Amino acid sequence: MDDFSSNKKVINREVYGNKGIAVIWKELSNEDYYSLEKEGLAIDRITLQKLFIHITGGEVK
Structure with a gap:
């Protein structure tokens, strides 16, 4: 995933x-x-x- 997304605009990343x-x-x-x-x-x-949460930096409540 890191190689693929390295030259992309990543607006959120989660690792499990x-x-x-x-x-x-x-x-x-x-x-x-x-x-x-x-x-x-x-x-x-x-x-x-x-999407809106990620682009505004908000959190799910």
Whole structure:
């Protein structure tokens, strides 16, 4: 995950042991999708609420 996200605008990162989640603010290219698949990483959406929390620096209450 660190290699893939190193040149991306990461607005949030969470690490859980040897796994992690990075919220990336960038449209992904075909090359990005290929790199994700090659590294065994998954891509998913976040909720609009979590997006606003990450970009405003707020916390979930």
